């Protein structure tokens with residue numbers, strides 16, 4: 001746990017050769033280009049395997065290959081403000097003359113035509129070097145480390161607490177798995193929610209790294225030790241996070257066999273990708289690495305077999321009273337394909353806990369201090385607390401985050417904000433850049449998992465009340481609207497690897513460089529982005545969204 005003395009400390013560099021960007025030197029022809037270059041550098045500095053350009057989500061890459069990366073960097077350094085860099089699946093393909101109010105970068109990543117959008121086709125095309133999986137915030141240069149998902153995970157735990165545990169997770173046991181780029185947020189989110197959380201991770205290096213950066217308290221010697229630590233913490237109603245090294249497809253059934261039932265159970269291994277993500281039981285990490293080249297089909301069969309055991313154990317825990325939820329990794333889909341007919345008895349977190357927020361376009365909104373100065377985030381935290389004291393979700397979160405969430409890479413913050421509030425904050429920050437309160441420009445982005453930005457029928461849009469789960473018009477409309485609203489970077493991504501054919505989403509980045517032009521871009525882009533989010537849910541028929549549209553004068557045209 002951090003204390004006053006360690007608040008707002010810069011992150012330590014994680015990988016040799018991938019320094020955290022920052023400082024005053026502008027290497028490009030303007031701050032907007034420089035900002036995007038720093039964000040590209042940042043995703044690699046906090047990525048899981050930057051030597052291979054991999055940022056997170058198994059195979060989510062910042063650029064197609066090193067040649068593509070080199071040209072992107074050179075182009076960002078030399079391009080003018082009235083040009084637009086076009087990137088197709090991580091590869092730069094052109095620098096077009098546009099105008100100073102056009103996006104500087106437009107990307108499309110991993111979009112395959114309907115019937116061709118399968119994992120097998122993706123791997124084939126990826127092997128030929130024709131496509132890459134952008135992992136959403138990896139390819140869009142928006143990833144900020146595990147912090148990116150931490151409030152989402154925390155809010156899920158808190159909604160479960162409210163619904164099932166008298167708003168109190170003290171003395172409660174959460175079981176999960178996966179300590180990768182996103183899953184690594186779980187231990188910290190669990191202890192922030194005051195629970196005792198056990199995470200199963202197959203790769204000891206990943207666990208060691210999460211402990212080193214302050215997201216995890218203990219790595220247990222074995223399962224006995226792990227369960228003892230959890231039991232002790234639960235008895236004392238103390239928050240603790242513990243990792244145990246092992247395969248979740250073996251450890252979850254073992255916990256069932258011992259008759260132990262967690263209060264909450266989920267999983268955040270990279271189960272969406274059976275070749276590059278999920279490690280099947282009985283296989284070492286080296287076995288898996290070799291099989292990726294020699295026999296990926298076998299990995300898919302073995303991975304699915306393991307997921308059947310993994311999900312069967314979760315269902316058994318659910319039957320014994322645990323609150324189970326899917327944390328957005330397609331594990332139920334693979335289990336169903338493997339024959340677990342009840343896999344979808346496990347609810348998805350979006351529908352079960354967060355949809356009321358999405359109806360009001362409240363979602364993960366992030367800001368990054370391009371100067372590298374943690375005090376910039378401190379000042380913005382202060383502003384948020386002063387300006388939005390009645391917004392419980394935000395003020396509670398900022399108070400917790402400022403004490404508990406260590407920075408990774410560029411000092412950054414993520415908080416769930418909605419229509420109007422995002423714009424107001426961004427404009428205030430732009431003014432703080434202009435008047436010198438902050439030591440450099442701030443970049444804003446929001447997650448692809450945002451109200452108007454994602455169609456994913458097994459995660460974001462599962463069980464929409466009008467049945468519009470698979471309609472991908474929304475993210476496309478969103479991206480086009482953001483271009484029309486003069487955003488700095490706009491991207492449309494679809495799923496890669498195991499996500500191929502499962503999703504389409506859009507992303508946006510905006511740079512607050514203190515100028516009047518930035519204020520205009522921020523106002524239009526943020527207002528329109530969240531307006532579309534509310535409209536998407538209002539159009540589906542959600543009352544909360546209709547109310548939000550009415551209360552905030554969002555120009556929704558109700559054509560019913």
Ligand SMILES: NC(=O)c1ccc[n+]([C@@H]2O[C@H](COP(=O)([O-])OP(=O)(O)OC[C@H]3O[C@@H](n4cnc5c(N)ncnc54)[C@H](O)[C@@H]3O)[C@@H](O)[C@H]2O)c1
Pocket residue numbers: 048055056057058059149152177178179180181182183184200201202203206246247248249268269270271272273277278279280281327328329330449
């Ligand atoms: N809920 C959300 O909003 C959200 C957001 C982002 C990503 N995701 C999804 O979460 C999943 C994890 O993402 P990530 O970025 O952490 O992936 P990652 O590839 O960085 O990490 C996955 C981790 O799972 C571990 N693992 C794999 N198989 C295992 C097994 N059988 N038992 C135990 N550990 C195992 C790996 O060693 C690795 O540490 C992905 O499917 C991703 O798409 C969800």
